[in-house]
Amino acid sequence: KVHLQITASLLLKKYHGGHVVIRMALGGATNRPFYRIVAAYNKRSRDGKCIEQLGSYDPLPNIYNEKLVGFNYDRIKYWMGCGAHPTKPVAKLLGLKLLTLKIQMYFQITICFIGSW
Template sequence: MVRIRLTRMGKRHMPFYRIVVVDSRKKRDGAYIESLGYYNPLREPAQIDVNVEKAVEWILKGAQPSETVSNILSKAGVLAKVHQIKYAKKEKSDEGIG
């Protein structure tokens, strides 16, 4: 299964995280398929930088975000965009039936 999760970077006691697409069987900091952005929790407020188009593309392909990444993507507006795309298609197909 393909997952979207965090991989840890940075020095000891100063972590930041990359948001990556990875096979679920790989190690936390192992090789990844694609990097979607980064998350720095030490900044106030937390710094989030996500490539929205790539993230939406991967979620629509079936990649499952981890719980933490799901919260981060929600704050970045990615999940709202995915919801809008999925249900806009459904509404268009429903209009053709009736």
């Protein structure tokens, strides 16, 4: 019985309430924003503690006039599979790539289905 109480108290300390969202955390310096794409509880502050960093986004163009975006798509798919909701800006950044991932998954399923005949 004592063991169950200790386990329950540890679980309560780790749970922070709310649900998990995929959002941007602001970093960088004055007039030089830089965003980290993170999985965090929705009740945490914007730049507060996160569960996991999933990518980064640099909104200012570099010398080649490119805005740099990097994601870990496997982890994003994992968190979305666990029920995490992306915020609107993150969904906009993910839009094209997730569409191609859905198309690739469709073709993989189709190929597996045809191969099982």
